[in-house]
Amino acid sequence: MMKSLKRLQEAIWPRFHRNDDEHLSPYYTFQDYRQTWGMTIFILMATALVPLVIMTLIYYQLIETSINTESLLRTERLASNARRAVTFFLEERLDALTFTVNEMGYDRLTNPGRLSEVLRNLKLGFGGLTDLSVIADTGTQVTYAGPFNLEGKDYSNQPWFLECQQHNACVSETFSGYRDVPHMVVAVKSVRADGRFFVLRATLETERLIQALSSYKTGEHADIFLVNREGLLQTPSQFYEGESHHMNIPLPAYADRTKAEMSVDKNGQPILIGYAFIDTNIAPTSFILMVVKQKAGMMKVWLDLRSHINWFFGVSAVIIAMVITLTSTVMVNKIFQADRQKAETMVAAERNSQLASIGQLAAGVAHEINNPLALINETAGYVKDLFTIKQQYKDDPDLVEHIDSIIDAVDRCGTITRQLLGFSRHFDVQTQPIDLKDMVADVINFHKKEAEYRDIKIHVDIPETIPLIETDRGKLQQIILNLVNNAFQAIANGCFLDIRAEMDGPEQVCLFIQDNGCGISEDHLNKVFEPFFTTKKEGQGTGLGLSITYGLVQKLHGNITVQSKTDQGTTFVVTLPVHIQKEILS
Known part of the structure; x- marks a missing residue:
């Protein structure tokens, strides 16, 4: 478990991030491995992700352009179809009125019963009419057939009556009039036998027109309605009715054909507008057909798909980044x-x-x-x-x-x-069985007088279970003597020296020589075994003792390490084999 955690730590925070080998820096091929690691990750990520990002953006742009073009084309086609439907609706009723005045004449049409019969026939044949009336050239309504009491009303100042006089036919805008109900009229002008004109007028069922327009709606995000040239709504709008019944989006410029364009609504949201200026073959109108679609609603499927693609791309980019980082870390x-x-x-x-x-x-x-x-x-x-x-x-x-x-x-x-x-x-190693406890006791005897004089307490703990060691007596004695001498030089009067031993597995013995002296600073720990290196004052040491000791330990195929903290003490650990293999000696 600990090894796994250590490997994980090395993978996440490798050794080259820790600047703990300054003495090796002059010999490194690369002086800054962290910079090399960062550049490797940057180059690999740029190579892997930048083309992917660019291609994704280009793909998004192409798809969005294609969808916009297709949406504009569909909106324009829808507006064109709706315009034909509205034009046909108006022209059909204007033609019916024209046929009626031409066939029946003024005298027959002013008969209330005959006018009511004509209204019934028109409703049966075409529908979409509320009432029918004959208006004299003075603007006075002569005959009326319908649900309202409008006989004798004067229409001489009504805009539609004036327009009908000028163009022989007209289609009015939506207005309330005498009935105080929003409605729309169509009228045609004809000439009596005495040369005077009269007008046959019919009120349209606006509900029928609204239903005809609604049949062209394509989903909840679309709206279709009529406005006049000033932007005043002629039929209800689901989303775009503003103050005083004016639509709250920009009024399009005049065009003699159906067009579609991109725009924004009052909230700044993108919309598609298809529009057509409506005119009939019989009479001009002030109507503009508006087909408005919310782009977000139209592109919901694509936006949802793009969201999924973005999530997939984001997760993929994170995985790629993790793999690149891990791979670069391992390789570097x-x-x-x-x-x-x-x-x-x-x-x-x-x-x-x-x-x-x-x-x-x-x-x-x-x-x-x-x-x-x-x-x-x-x-x-x-x-x-x-x-x-x-x-x-x-x-x-x-x-x-x-x-x-x-x-x-x-x-x-x-x-x-x-x-x-x-x-x-390199002197040959002369091996013989050595009792480590006796060896330590012999060395301590050399320092017994000095220890008593300086009040240094020496504690030796060599268990009886420590086996005899096959090694060179003189070299082992020299090792222990040098380390004990070094400890006596480092500790002050009244301090202690602890010497103990323990088995490190069945084939190795560890000898610990610990003191509570002045200690060694971290800056000097990696130099203590170098020849002529000493922390003593000038003239008090040659710097060869620990270096010779290190060489002697190596000759005995052992290992020596040091642990120390300033003002706390130092511990030397000598690890020696119990048996020196003959092939090693040879």
């Missing part, structure tokens, strides 16, 4: 890991080169020192022999003690030169 992380390994190899090679140079220098120094040491040792031994032979010096213990001190100092210098040579040369 692999490149980074390979580059990091290369950088670590180069750092190790450089370090080995430095160690080789230091080893050659140490070998030279040790060789040069060994020659005078050998001379001093031989001379001191010769002088001691002489003093031993002569009785006068033999009984002088101070003199012999001083000579022994010289010999001991020479031995100590020899030990130091051997350590330098050990740092420069």
Whole structure:
């Protein structure tokens, strides 16, 4: 579970996002992997998504243009059909009135009974008529057949009567008149035998006209109605009636044929307008047929489909972005890991080169020192022999003690030169069973006096279950001694040193050497095993102790790590194999 979470964390926030390898930066192929990662994602997303977005927008534009063109064509065709229906409705009734006045004449039409019979016949033949009346040239209604009491009414000042005098026929706009009910009339003019004219007028059933127009409506989003040249509604409008019964959309410009165009309503919503200026072959009219469709309603199916396409495109884009990001992260992380390994190899090679140079220098120094040491040792031994032979010096213990001190100092210098040579040369590992507890006890004995003097508490916890270790005694002793020496130099009087061991699996032993001294800063942790690196004051350390220790641990095929916090202490962990494999040694 923890490994899975760690892999997930590495996938989401890979290591190249964390700037924790500054010492390797000079050896990286790319100096900024985060920028490389970002550029990779940007280029891949641009390559994958930009053409898709462009093609989608072009497709939307083509589809919308095609739909608009088709909608305008359908609206124009619908308006043309409705215009023919309205024109036919008006012309049919004008023709009927013209036929009536031509066949029957003034005298017969002024007979109330005959006029009522004509009205019944016209209703049976054509329908759409409410009443029928004969009006003299003075404008006075002479005869009336219908449901209203309008005999003797004067129409001389009515616009339709004046128009009929001028054009011999007319179609009125919708008006209330004497009956105080909105209605529309058609009238034709004829001449009597005495040369005077009269008018035969019929009131149209506007409901019949409204039904005829409604039959051409194509759905809830469409509206069809008549207006005059000033935009005053002549038939009801479902959506576009404004103040004073005027329509609330722009009045179209005059055209001698049916047209359709795009516009917007009072709310700024797009609409399609089909319109036609209506004229009959018998009489002109002031009617404009309006067919208005709400674009959103007409394109609802396409808009719903486009919404689904947009959702699909959005989800697809998110998935593509996630795949590109994950793939780019994995690939760039692999490149980074390979580059990091290369950088670590180069750092190790450089370090080995430095160690080789230091080893050659140490070998030279040790060789040069060994020659005078050998001379001093031989001379001191010769002088001691002489003093031993002569009785006068033999009984002088101070003199012999001083000579022994010289010999001991020479031995100590020899030990130091051997350590330098050990740092420069690879001595064979001589393995033997080692009791780790006894080894630690021997090293602690060297520091027992200093620990008592400085009041340093030493706690050793080496369980009896720790098996014997097959390793090199001298090198292991040198490792423990160097680490304990390092701890004593780091801790103040009254502090403690904790040495413990535990098994790490059946084949490895971990030795922990922990102190509560001054600690090591994070900036120096990755340098503590480098040769000549030291945090001690000048003249108080050579910087070779931990470097030699690191080399000795490597020779024993082990591993050493360090954990430290400033002012809290330091813990060195040495991991060694219980058995060194023979093939490794060979």
